[in-house]
Amino acid sequence: MTATAPVLSSTPRQSLRRARGWIVLIVILLVGAGIATAIQLSLATSTLDPMGADNPAPQGAQALARVLQEHGVDVRTASTLEAARQAASERDDTTVLLSDPSGFLDAAQSRTVLGLGVDVVAVGPGFAQLQAIAPDVRLAGHPVRTASSTPGCDVAAADRAESVAGVDTAFRVTGDAVGCFPLGSLYALAQARSGDTTVSAVGAAILENDGIQKAGNAALAIGLLGSHRTLVWYLPSAADATASGVPTIAELTPGWLTPAIILLIAVVVAAAIWRGRRFGPLVVEDLPVVIRASETIDGRAQLYRRASARSHALDALRVGALRRIGRLCGLPPNAYVDQIVIAAAGLTGRPLVDVREALVDSTPGTDAEALATASVLEDLEHEVRLAVGGATDTLGRPAPEGTEPPAGGAQTPPVAGPLGSPATPTNTTRTSAYSDEE
Incomplete structure (x- = not known):
């Protein structure tokens, strides 16, 4: 006995029921179109002009x-x-x-x-x-x-x-x-x-x-x-x-407009020539005077002192000290400040609080306090160098192999401090805290 397969095609009544929404929409559109057409035809048979002979409005006739x-x-x-x-x-x-x-x-x-x-x-x-x-x-x-x-x-x-x-x-x-x-x-x-x-x-x-x-x-x-x-x-x-002839643009334009436009164009061109960029090859010029690094340091120190910029001068020294101490400790250039502080404290045996105070936290209120903090930075950097046991040149960089550290510390001429006062004579290792930063 064979089973009869169900019929899957829709009946007309089912199709009509599904399309009911579209039919209603089409009817509404047709009714609206008929109303609009009727209104347009009624307007076409009458005029809305004032005093119109077929205008039924209050202003008509x-x-x-x-x-x-x-x-x-x-x-x-x-x-x-x-x-x-x-x-x-x-x-x-x-x-x-x-x-x-x-x-x-x-x-x-x-x-x-x-x-x-x-x-x-x-x-x-x-x-x-x-x-x-x-x-x-x-x-x-x-x-x-x-x-x-x-x-x-x-x-x-x-x-x-x-x-x-x-x-x-x-x-x-x-x-x-x-x-x-x-x-x-x-x-x-x-x-x-x-x-x-x-x-x-x-x-x-x-x-x-x-x-x-x-x-x-x-x-x-x-x-x-x-x-x-x-x-x-x-x-x-x-x-x-x-x-009767519509007036042209030339007839409607006032007589002063054309000369004004010409004058404005001339002014724009003159301004462009006067203030415009001059195109041409770049020319490299030598400086008329060569300025020594020591003179630049002295000038900046005088400016810092005149402006009482103790914190700014001390920050410059701290940045240089942190960079050199981090390099001596074998840390990468992007090492955090706290990492450098911990490494320096571990090498020198100083308390962590004192090292951080010198490198980061202290805020000088007078020139004397600023100079004292700078001296602490030099001592700290010197101790780190001694702890790692490496010889350095005058910029704090490792010296070439086979070079012995200077016995007793070679003396260098006095260098002006960052606050404008002459610094006390220091050996080459202690002076590098200034020269490398500047």
Whole structure:
């Protein structure tokens, strides 16, 4: 009887269960992509530009544009001067709304707008734009009073509105210009003639979605923009600035910048020549004077004494003594100080404490104490040499074979001590404590 082998392949239900997490993730991604696409499509059908005819935001003007369309006005939007020119097919029956808060248009382009319609409404114009299209109207900034219930002029649209509220921009008028809705000495609406074109200047807050319903703002806006069959809603863009010629870098650069850069380069080059390294072969020069070792020792001793550097001078003697004693005891050059101290004490029979006191621990407080410690170091080194039974030369090194130690100790001339005072005459063995270190 043959046993049936178990089935190892997964069933569709098991595969679906294992892939459940990936399926949920894919669904979430698809839903997110759909939401993002819907938002982009909604943004594509409306503009967020201030005073946009299809902008439903508080700063937009969608409400005004729809009301004008309901009154039979053909609202044509344009974002470039060329598009505005094409939209204004019949000048005698066209009104142009001009809103250029970013200042894309220059004076010549602003004056060109005057030829597109018989009425031009400048919304929130700047100083340069008013100077170009309505020289008798001056921008006065934000008024203290923001409402007025007196038209104060013979403009039909102002008479029908009777009042305005929420004014954010005021104007001054001179010459033949007319001011409406007085705010003290300023006006919420200014109107002037430029050739055969009537130019009206008004603040943006009166026409925006957030302020159109206040007082008579809607009636004023409809009266200014709905008097003709065609309304060109012109919001200049960066394309107008490009078409007029963007200033070059040379035009934007101040005149003093180029000479300053040239001067800076010249200064850097001069500094490099003045303080830079001189490349060339190394030259070996002989010393003009040969200084004897004894003079160097005397000079260093005088410096130590003048600075009262007793500890420094004594440390120099101790380093030399430790090196020579370690060599006499057969210790390696890297031997520890304690090893040298123990070896010296064992060879000389001196107490370990006294040997360590001389080689390491004592701190001189006066010149006399320093000289006494130096004398102890010489005696200790001499005793070590005698203990090992080796003859040494004047530097404490083992003498050549067959050389006898000097009988009775040969005398040497006095040598200046490390503290500046002449040392007592010593034999060659005792003097080596100074000469080898120096």
